[in-house]
Amino acid sequence: MSETDVTNADLPADGPEPQVHGQRILLDGVTKRYPGQKAPAVDDITLEIPAGEIVMLVGPSGCGKTTTLKMINRLIEPSEGRILIGDEDVTHKDPDELRRHVGYVIQGAGLFPHLTVAKNIALVPRLLGWDKARIEARVTEMLELVNLEPDQYASRYPRELSGGQQQRVGVARALAADPPVLLMDEPFGAVDPITRQRLQDELLRLQEELRKTIVFVTHDFDEAVKLGDRIAILQVGSAIAQYDTPEAILANPANEFVEGFIGHGAALKQLTLTRVRDVDLHEAAVARVGDDPAQAVAAAEELGREHVIVLDGAGRPLRWLPLRALRRPDALTRVARDENLESVSLASTLNDALDEMLTSSHGVVVVTGRRGRYEGVVRIETVMEAMQGLQSPAHEAGRVTR
Ligand SMILES: Nc1ncnc2c1ncn2[C@@H]1O[C@H](COP(=O)(O)OP(=O)(O)O)[C@@H](O)[C@H]1O
Ligand SMILES: [Mg+2]
Structure with missing residues (x-):
């Protein structure tokens, strides 16, 4: 190696x-x-x-x-x-x-239930005697690092978070003192x-x-x-x-x-060794909040697509919309985030992408990069091609990228 x-x-x-x-x-x-x-x-x-x-x-x-x-x-x-x-x-x-x-993260996050998210994260910095301003700045930085909006989450209590969010706070707390x-x-x-x-x-x-x-x-x-x-x-x-x-x-x-x-299934596990960033992504038809819906439809039709992926102001995917939903002139003025939008990141494995696809109604899954921004989509064909490539002898002799 x-x-x-x-x-x-x-x-x-x-x-x-x-x-x-x-x-x-x-x-x-x-x-x-x-x-x-x-x-x-x-x-x-x-x-x-x-x-x-x-x-x-x-x-x-x-x-x-x-x-x-x-x-x-x-x-x-x-x-x-x-x-x-x-x-x-x-x-x-x-x-x-x-x-x-030494940061320490356990199952169920192990947060103190009577302390807010911010106080949980501030625990070790406090013990280390950091001043208040430095602690506050660090809490904000840590929440951003684990993708939790500081304004929204800092003053909540652990019970007011989902399991996944609690686990993120657990990671933020463990990393707070660097x-x-x-x-x-x-x-x-x-x-x-x-x-x-x-x-x-x-x-x-x-x-x-x-x-x-x-x-x-x-x-x-x-x-x-x-x-x-x-x-x-x-x-x-x-x-x-x-x-x-x-x-x-x-x-x-x-x-x-x-x-x-x-x-069993060591062959299929090989899919776990291939990352989304290692395959060629496809372009979906893209529209942004605030765009003119008629133009978005025209662009999608040019690409031969029946859906567009709508991005927010920061370039993060919000939801898929079928072209017929874009008939109203205000269709892109406000678009709610689809909390169940199937997406993977560049670090995800093709196995993850396949899992998401199997639950998706689109046969594609959105790929996000840094700060959750849209990068493209992975299609089922790409996963199938990758599987065939993995089984070929040429691959065994050559690169196995992670
Ligand atoms: N506090 C303890 N007192 C006595 N035996 C323990 C204690 N903690 C763990 N063990 C025993 O030590 C062994 C290893 O446990 P553990 O390290 O928790 O394993 P794992 O995390 O791999 O499940 C087990 O046989 C367990 O019963
Ligand atoms: Mg154990």
């Missing part, structure tokens, strides 16, 4: 390399024995997590994933071994101090599949900007393939069955345990 193969970044060729803000983590012979238990929950794990990468810990329930993760921020004390973050041995560092520099390391324990386990896909896409987008070191626990192998620069497949006692890139694990499972974990 060349070095470029292990990043998620896929940056524009002319852009600068983003700075890696993460720090390397090294687990060195780490063991955890819970009192009164014969076998250790984690038995002598040694694992190096490179700076700025997302490493996924996957494995069956009870294999020691959570215990391994919680030893990194010393919510659980190791019985043996050492843990380094950067060059610092954190095994003897003050745990409270340590946790201010920690080099982010630990995530099945963070998207409690939300519906579509919300999960969006949260995954957002995490990848965030990571392009942030380049943190992220250790992410999941029992879902597809999630591991999608998000991971590397995957550690764990057996009981956190024994590492295989530690490699998703491509390498799919191509060469180390043993029967890994094969079993990958499960």
Whole structure:
């Protein structure tokens, strides 16, 4: 593998390399024995997590994933071994101090119900003694980062948010003090599949900007393939069955345990290795709020389309409209956002796009880029072509882009 193969970044060729803000983590012979238990929950794990990468810990329930993760921020004390973050041995560092520099996100977000969204996000900056203005600015920045309108959400309470929104706030809170390391324990386990896909896409987008070191626990192998620069497949006692890139694990499972974990349909899983940004997008007929509907109809007819995608002032897709809905001269004056609009991001996988398409009435799915702006559409034909391409020997020898 060349070095470029292990990043998620896929940056524009002319852009600068983003700075890696993460720090390397090294687990060195780490063991955890819970009192009164014969076998250790984690038995002598040694694992190096490179700076700025997302490493996924996957494995069956009870294999020691959570215990391994919680030893990194010393919510659980190791019985043996050492843990380094950067060059610092954190095994003897003050745990409270340590946790201010290690973000932690859990399933169900773990927000404090009696604190507003803003206060939840401000928690660690406050502990670090930031002044009020800096904290306020940071809360706003974090809400924007996770795609929640600050004016609308800052003063709400967690119960006034959907599960997906709570999870976003959880991520914002974990990132508020700009920690080099982010630990995530099945963070998207409690939300519906579509919300999960969006949260995954957002995490990848965030990571392009942030380049943190992220250790992410999941029992879902597809999630591991999608998000991971590397995957550690764990057996009981956190024994590492295989530690490699998703491509390498799919191509060469180390043993029967890994094969079993990958499960059936490895060919279809290859669709998870192809990103929307790797295929050619199509152009839909586009109209903007405030446009003249008659012109929008004329333009759509020229392209031979029966629907237009309407964009808001910031270029974000609002909804599909059939041409007949554009007969009234004020049809584009105000257009409500379709909350169920099927869309994927450039970081989404073709598998995600296919999922969205299957629930869509259009056979196409809208693609959004930075700040949620419209980029184009993916059509079912594109997915089918990609699948055929993936099965051809030429592809196996050549590039597998992520
Ligand atoms: N606080 C605890 N006390 C005793 N045993 C525990 C405790 N937490 C976890 N275990 C045991 O340690 C093993 C690993 O648990 P855990 O790390 O939670 O696994 P995973 O996150 O992979 O499901 C399991 O056998 C579990 O029962
Ligand atoms: Mg667990």
